[in-house]
């Protein structure tokens with residue numbers, strides 16, 4: 001901490017926060033945060049090692065526990081989510097699993113939205129059930145269903161809003177209120193929005209999880225995950241499990257993600273600008289109108305809720321082309337957009353959820369989640385929007 005620079009106050013705007021949080025330097029006075037690619041840390045003496053292990057002296061001891069580069073990433077995510085603290089994990093799924101394992105024991109019950117990422121559904125159906133944890137799946141936006149699913153054993157609500165890939169939403173403030181009244185922890189996967197578009201903690205939610213692999217990296221390079229929320233909740237429950245089970249974020253990935261966060265606010269604006277244009281363009285294609293899913297479209301049934309709790313409408317646009325065959329023809333016809341099972345990249349990506357990310361769900365689960373055979377997910381990138389529109393037009397034409 002050599003040059004006396006101070007970490008900016010939370011009063012700074014989101015772009016400044018993303019750029020300047022964690023700007024203390026080492027004695028080398030570097031201007032870009034260094035990468036501490038080390039598995040362990042040295043001690044000056046055996047006595048110091050004992051004191052650090054005993055928690056009597058602060059300091060890093062082993063990178064499965066803490067690492068300065070990972071800590072910088074955590075600090076920046078916490079600042080953006082307006083959280084007291086954040087704990088990083090090796091991937092988004094590591095973060096989701098840590099939350100379940102940190103707060104649920106045999107005999108407990110969890111209520112999970114039926115519109116969550118495929119691997120989250122798989123964990124609920126396999127690991128949680130095998131551990132003797134009761135699972136009830138509910139329609140995301142139906143607050144009465146959440147309330148009706150609560151039992152005396154319910155410990156946790158888990159959801160994504162907007163959900164991947166159907167973009168269904170729930171009233172976060174109302175669900176957080178229900179959780180608080182019943183003493184239930186409410187956890188939101190905020191991947192599709194990032195803190196630039198939605199801050200669930202400010203609406204009363206207890207914890208936010210992220211796949212940092214998506215927009216936080218933003219360039220499709222590394223895996224990462226993070227949980228943000230109250231310091232005590234995280235340090236008493238999530239951090240001890242993570243440090244002992246070892247799904248810690250690698251310092252290299254943390255460094256990439258940390259730098260990715262610097263441009264997150266700027267990228268999210270451009271992602272949203274492009275997605276709004278794409279959604280409006282597709283909705284105007286004869287015969288596609290009602291088949292385009294995007295919360296910002298004037299006729300989206302939950303547009304008013306999106307306006308209330310999201311700053312903008314995000315960058316995922318879905319279109320239902322009616323059949324798997326046409327969906328695949330459309331995707332194969334794209335020349336610019338890339339077929340891959342990721343989202344949140346700088347480049348426009350496309351996925352067929354029913355046969356990839358959500359393929360392991362049962363037919364009934366897919367149907368309940370609104371994932372039809374014709375549904376194509378577009379993760380709109382940062383290209384010149386006219387080029388994206390031209391690509392979509394020619395692929396639609398060739399899919400007929």
Ligand SMILES: Cc1ncc(COP(=O)(O)O)c(C=O)c1O
Nearest residue numbers: 091092093117164191211213224
């Ligand atoms: C909403 C959501 N949550 C969690 C994950 C899992 O993240 P990761 O691939 O980093 O484990 C994904 C991945 O696509 C996702 O879309």
